[in-house]
Amino acid sequence: MATPEVVFAHTDGGAVTDIAQYEATGGFSALEKSRAMAPDEVIEELNASQLRGRGGAFFPTGRKWSFVPKPEQIAKPHYLVVNADESEPGTFKDREIMLRVPFRFLEGCLIAAYAIQSKHVFIYIRGEYEQEFEVLRDALAAMHKKKVLGGVTIVLHRGAGAYICGEETALLESLEGRRGQPRTKPPFPAIAGLYAAPTAVNNVESITTATSVMEMGGVEYAKLGVPNSTGTRVFSLSGNVVNGGNYELPHGFPLKDLIYEVGGGIANGRKLKAVIPGGSSTVILTPAEVEKATLDFDSLTSLGTAIGSAAVIAIDDRCCMVQLGIRVSQFYEHESCGKCTPCRVGTHWLTQILQKIEDGRAAQSDLDLLLDVCDRILGKCLCPLGDSDAIAVASYVDKFRDEFQAHIDNGGCPLGGSSSLEAVLAPVAMHHAAHEVAHA
Amino acid sequence: MTALFERIQEIRRRYPDELSAVMPALQAAQVEHGGWLPREAFREVADALDLTPAYCLSIASFYDMFRLEPVGETVVEVCTNISCGLAGAQGVVEAFERELGLHAGETSADGKFSLRAVECLGGCGWATIVAVNNRHRLRVSAADVPALAAELRGEVSNGDA
Numbered sequence: 001m002a003t004p005e006v007v008f009a010h011t012d013g014g015a016v017t018d019i020a021q022y023e024a025t026g027g028f029s030a031l032e033k034s035r036a037m038a039p040d041e042v043i044e045e046l047n048a049s050q051l052r053g054r055g056g057a058f059f060p061t062g063r064k065w066s067f068v069p070k071p072e073q074i075a076k077p078h079y080l081v082v083n084a085d086e087s088e089p090g091t092f093k094d095r096e097i098m099l100r101v102p103f104r105f106l107e108g109c110l111i112a113a114y115a116i117q118s119k120h121v122f123i124y125i126r127g128e129y130e131q132e133f134e135v136l137r138d139a140l141a142a143m144h145k146k147k148v149l150g151g152v153t154i155v156l157h158r159g160a161g162a163y164i165c166g167e168e169t170a171l172l173e174s175l176e177g178r179r180g181q182p183r184t185k186p187p188f189p190a191i192a193g194l195y196a197a198p199t200a201v202n203n204v205e206s207i208t209t210a211t212s213v214m215e216m217g218g219v220e221y222a223k224l225g226v227p228n229s230t231g232t233r234v235f236s237l238s239g240n241v242v243n244g245g246n247y248e249l250p251h252g253f254p255l256k257d258l259i260y261e262v263g264g265g266i267a268n269g270r271k272l273k274a275v276i277p278g279g280s281s282t283v284i285l286t287p288a289e290v291e292k293a294t295l296d297f298d299s300l301t302s303l304g305t306a307i308g309s310a311a312v313i314a315i316d317d318r319c320c321m322v323q324l325g326i327r328v329s330q331f332y333e334h335e336s337c338g339k340c341t342p343c344r345v346g347t348h349w350l351t352q353i354l355q356k357i358e359d360g361r362a363a364q365s366d367l368d369l370l371l372d373v374c375d376r377i378l379g380k381c382l383c384p385l386g387d388s389d390a391i392a393v394a395s396y397v398d399k400f401r402d403e404f405q406a407h408i409d410n411g412g413c414p415l416g417g418s419s420s421l422e423a424v425l426a427p428v429a430m431h432h433a434a435h436e437v438a439h440a
Numbered sequence: 441m442t443a444l445f446e447r448i449q450e451i452r453r454r455y456p457d458e459l460s461a462v463m464p465a466l467q468a469a470q471v472e473h474g475g476w477l478p479r480e481a482f483r484e485v486a487d488a489l490d491l492t493p494a495y496c497l498s499i500a501s502f503y504d505m506f507r508l509e510p511v512g513e514t515v516v517e518v519c520t521n522i523s524c525g526l527a528g529a530q531g532v533v534e535a536f537e538r539e540l541g542l543h544a545g546e547t548s549a550d551g552k553f554s555l556r557a558v559e560c561l562g563g564c565g566w567a568t569i570v571a572v573n574n575r576h577r578l579r580v581s582a583a584d585v586p587a588l589a590a591e592l593r594g595e596v597s598n599g600d601a
């Protein structure tokens with residue numbers, strides 16, 4: 001299987017954290033090439049590549065950059081903000097990109113900054129990513145010494161544990177020193193983003209791929225992958241597979257081949273029950289759908305789901321789908337920022353109803369109520385966090401209705417305590433009885 | 441205290457607007473205070489940034505990594521989100537509970553350990569992920585926990601446990 005490596009080019013499966021080694025394999029030549037062009041010509045290359053955002057929404061990167069007004073149109077500083085807050089359950093690709101190709105990523109930051117005529121880059125990196133922060137800090141210091149920054153400042157800003165800060169407007173709020181709660185749109189960040197100035201917000205992988213696009217040329221890049229989903233993607237494979245990990249593959253790669261060939265199949269000789277194809281917020285797929293799916297926008301959209309953050313979670317036949325719903329819903333409930341009522345109340349409500357079904361306390365009407373609450377969240381909030389819960393949970397009911405029904409009919413879980421997610425503990429607040437004593 | 445003040449002034453200079461410095465300033469204060477934010481930390485950060493302690497608390501209380509109460513010297517966090525859950529994270533949590541004599545969410549009376557269950561740590565393909573003071577251990581199974589706990593207690597664990 002010849003898989004072109006674009007994001008992880010020149011790494012031989014390892015990490016390139018030494019600047020001399022990076023330069024020896026053509027490092028910073030894409031930046032040099034970009035700076036020899038006009039900013040608009042760089043954007044044209046991105047348009048030609050048809051690169052679309054890797055953060056989840058799949059928005060064309062070149063188009064996003066072209067929305068940022070020219071300096072003569074808005075006389076405020078322009079900003080590039082890189083979203084390195086990676087926290088969608090199942091997703092762990094940006095982390096590997098930062099660890100293995102930090103210079104390629106930072107070179108992309110400089111290319112993007114040049115294209116939108118910005119001198120100020122902020123990288124908002126997930127607080128839990130300590131090692132990744134250190135790698136970037138050291139790489140930045142090396143670039144500073146080599147004088148490749150060209151008058152651009154790159155500030156690493158560490159998050160502090162809040163999934164919602166991955167949503168771009170919440171991220172901007174957080175970066176401005178406020179609680180990470182989403183803003184109303186419009187205005188969009190391109191016009192009024194960080195400090196109400198023109199801002200492009202991009203994902204780590206989008207930015208890293210921009211380096212490759214400038215290296216190869218947009219037209220060449222667009223030859224990889226499939227129409228509407230050009231290029232490669234770093235897929236995060238996890239769950240009940242033999243070989244979990246990140247795999248860079250061209251878009252359009254068959255989902256079943258990712259699971260059974262690249263991933264070595266389902267662990268412990270079990271049977272596949274379901275696949276979450278694009279992070280925990282996406283519609284679940286049945287094994288029959290997995291057979292047909294390819295990993296690209298069009299295929300997954302036609303199956304009613306989404307490529308999302310390209311996080312593929314394989315689930316074997318030991319998992320109770322109601323328990324899966326509970327755990328997913330607990331996550332969104334815990335991470336809701338509380339600003340919009342349908343999300344704050346609805347995610348909690350979903351968890352409660354699902355728990356009732358799991359415990360065998362639910363009446364038939366509770367199943368209807370569950371779907372009704374999903375409907376009352378969908379599209380009614382400032383950001384899609386609550387939607388994610390509703391979409392995921394409604395899809396479990398839709399695809400595994402018999403199993404939900406069996407819980408109601410049998411007065412409890414048909415897996416009788418043997419589910420792989422049985423009693424899995426969701427995070428609870430820290431409590432400190434022991435310390436009260438210590439301080440008394 | 442003055443060292444922290446100086447440190448925060450340095451942080452402040454990185455941002456066009458000083459309010460942006462509140463989060464990194466709280467992070468610095470938390471390190472200074474041994475991993476959590478006592479009352480006086482909010483006063484220190486507020487003074488250094490011309491804010492109010494109440495504002496600083498409103499920020500700290502929003503984010504999971506700011507601790508408003510003392511934590512153990514070693515904080516053990518086990519991811520129990522979907523992928524880790526499917527790989528047996530609950531067994532890992534229970535094994536740590538036995539080994540450390542703590543329930544998830546608790547800190548030991550001697551202040552040495554805190555144990556928590558946490559949301560996805562971004563290592564799902566290498567489940568179960570256990571973060572020890574933010575450093576990730578990959579592919580931890582319940583069977584690995586006794587040896588890992590012994591290592592964290594400072595007992596030599598060169599051989600197989």
Ligand SMILES: Cc1cc2nc3c(=O)[nH]c(=O)nc-3n(C[C@H](O)[C@H](O)[C@H](O)COP(=O)(O)O)c2cc1C
Nearest residue numbers: 053054055083085086087166167168202203206385
């Ligand atoms: C609740 C929520 C969480 C998100 N988390 C992330 C994230 O962790 N990383 C990311 O790049 N994008 C995340 N996004 C998407 C961002 O809002 C934004 O679309 C993205 O950073 C844009 O970058 P791109 O165009 O390069 O993909 C999230 C969106 C939502 C609604």
Ligand code: FES
Nearest residue numbers: 519524561563564
């Ligand atoms: S689910 Fe445990 S690290 Fe993502």
